[in-house]
Amino acid sequence: MKIPDFLIILISLFLAAAVSLLLGGRRLRPNKKRRLPLPPGPAAVPILGNLLWLRHSFSLQNIEPLLRELHSRYGPIITLRIGPVPAVFVADRALAHRALVELGAAFSDRARPLPAARFISADSHVVSSAAYGPLWRLLRRNLxxxxxxxxxLRLYAPGRRWVLRLLADDLRSQSRSSDxxxxxxxxxxxxxxxxxxxxMCFGEKLDHESIKQIEIAQRSFLLYVVSNLSVLGILPQITKHIFRNRLKTAxxxxxxxRELxxxxxxxxxxxxxxKQQQQRRQNGDQVQEDEERFVYSYVDSLLDMEIPEEGGRKLSEEEMVALCSEFLNAGTDTTSTALQWxxxxxxxxxxxQRKLAEEIDRVAAGNAEEEDAIREEDLQKMPYLKAVVLEGLRRHPPGHFVLPHAVTEETEITGYRIPKEAAVNFLVAEMGRDGRVWxxxxxxxxxxxxxxxxxxxxxxxxxxxxxxxxxxxxxGRRMCPGLGLALLHLECFVAHLVREFEWLPAAEGEEVDLAEKPExxxxxxxxxRARLVPRSRHAA
Structure with missing residues (x-):
């Protein structure tokens, strides 16, 4: 019989507590200097924190309803004790602005990464999880x-046209196959x-099978680590032995x-x-042929990077693999999820949809050289398209939380103490659905x-x-650096998909189900699932 992860963690916690008591532990001494309180929250059990209370949503996948209830009870900023450090949750826009913009330098660090996060990020040598400091600035500035x-981004316009043609052909083929x-x-x-x-990452148009292999490897790794290594965040010195087979699989x-x-x-x-040797005539033809296959890529920038604080060393292949993985993941799941919504x-x-199609047709009507083309400069003339994309991101943000922040030093906000190592979370979805604003x-x-x-x-x-x-x-300072790229891709894809097809419900009169699920x-x-009817110019 398989023992649930939660029970194993509880047993580990009790064992750790017993060992601590046997060894004398660390006696708590009252601090004579009055300290500001942590943000309010439910009562926590020593060592276990709020784990017993949260046992039915330990994965954090079902925590949003609980957080809404807690915020209604305690206010816009609350504290939970889920792991070794307190977790602070902020649901108010004004507090988010205070923390991330007005106190941006103080709130720009990352919480101490859990073992699973270190596994993904080559020990935090990626943009999203690097500590606030020189390495993070270097990685982000390069990106x-x-x-x-x-x-x-303009250099990748041919690549976007290539992918959009592939997507339209794929959808058209599937629609025909299903009659x-x-x-x-x-x-x-x-x-x-x-x-x-x-x-964009590797600079080469790979064939369908090669792309598919990379996609499978990427998704398999990330889903396994997120789903199976989160338990290592509780007493990692113990759980890394209990779950060693999971570590081997990861x-x-x-x-x-790495193999790919x-x-x-x-x-x-x-x-x-x-390219550096292209002055040699005998290699000229080969260089020209390669230049037709390759475009400037993220990997090119990584190969040139040096880390001054570490003696000017180059990035290792392991670090480049982690950065490439981050790049592919950050721009794929979030953007394709937003597109589906x-x-x-x-x-x-x-x-x-009708109003949007009319705007797209009106703006693109003058593209006589290619009837179905939407030039990227045309997107700037489509305010309703931008409104549709922004409303999609407001109503259905792909992530309901940003990656947890941390403060560089113990900080005060609205009369509460934020400890240095606390994980500070911001409820993105709640802010975009605030009835006081919208x-x-x-x-x-x-x-x-x-x-x-x-x-x-x-x-x-x-x-x-x-x-x-x-x-x-x-x-603030750790806002997603890919904001411009994501909006460009969403606008391009939505415009082309609406101009190519009329999008209808799966069956006449069937309602689209907008229920959410965390993955x-x-x-x-x-x-x-939608019926795709080619617009009149493609009907033949």
Whole structure:
């Protein structure tokens, strides 16, 4: 009989407590100097914290309803004790602005990573989990300046056209195969987005099978680590032995990633070497041929990087594998999830879809050289498209929490003490659905982001006149650096999909189910299935 993880953890905790008592423990001495209290929360049991109270939602996948109830009882900022350090949860926009913007430097660190996180991130040598300091600045600056800068993003326009053609052909083929019946679109969305990120990461258009192998290795590793190694966060010195077989499996899955990534990284090194030697005439033809296959990539920037604080050393292959994995994951699951939510709402709200299709046709009508083309500069002339995308991100943010922050030193906020190692969490979904800010917040209304709406003036970061109104990409110094890329991809994909097809419910009169389910992101509990009717110009 398999013993539940929760019971194993409780036994481990009690054993640790017993050992601590036998050895004399560490006597608590009252601090004569009065300290500010932690934010309020439910009573915690020594050593166990709130684990007994949270036992039915220990995975944190079902914690949102509990947090809503606690916030209604204790206020906009609360404390839970889930692991070795307190976890603070902030559900108020003003407090989020105070912490992440006004006190941005203090709240820009990361909480001490759990063993699972260190496993994924090569011991925090990635942008998302690196401690606030020189390494994080170097990694983030490289990503933003070398890959995500608007001038660089324009270089990938041919890659986006390639992927959009693949996606449209795939959906059209599936629709024909089902004789016009419903198509499950999410796998196609995920593969198209992943193929585009692979091109940007490794700089080469790989074949379908190679992309699929990388996608399987990436997803298998991440899902296994998130699902099976989270228990190592409780008494890691004990649980790492209890769950050693899980660690072995995760190690094998990481090895598979390396097996696929390292040859592509070395191919870039070889390409860079050839470019440096292209003055040799005998290699000229080969260099020209390679340049037609390769484009500037994230790996190219990593190969050039040096870490001054560590003697100017280059990144190791293990670190580059972790950074490539982070790049692929950050831009695939979140964006494809957001795309599915947007398209589901367009199926559900046919009036919104019609209005959007009219705007797209009107703006793209002058593209005489290619009837079905939407130039990327055309996107800037489509305010309703931008409103649809922003409303999708407000109503259905792919992540309902940002990655936990931490303070660099013990800090005070609104009369409460935030300990140095506390994990500070921000409830993204609650802020975007706040009825004090948004009229009918649970309704899908893109018009709210147009002139006169309650979202007028809200920028891509969810800020209006210096005030946070929503934060699907986080806020402050550790806001998602891929914000611009995500919006560009969402606008491109939505515009092309709506111009290519009319999106109809799976069956006449059938309602689209917008129920949510937590996976790596917050996905549709019942994935979108839609009938895709080619627009008139493709009907033949």
């Amino acid at each position: 933003v300046a070398e890959i995500l800068h608007p001038s660089r 016009g019946g419903p198509v499950a679109v999410m796998p196609s969305f995920q593969f198209a987005m992943f193929a585009l990120l692979v091109l 190690t094998a899955l990481r090895a598979r990633q 990534f390292v040859p592509l990284i070395r191919a870039r090194e070889e390409f860079k070497r050839k 947007i398209m589901a709402n367009l199926v559900k709200h046919r009036d919104v 009229e009918a917040p649970m309704e899908f209304r893109p018009e709210r982001f147009m002139e006169g709406g309650d979202g007028e003036g809200v920028d891509a970061a969810g800020v209006c006149k210096g005030v946070i109104k929503m934060m699907p990409f986080g806020a 790596f992101t917050i996905v549709m509990k019942n994935p979108l």
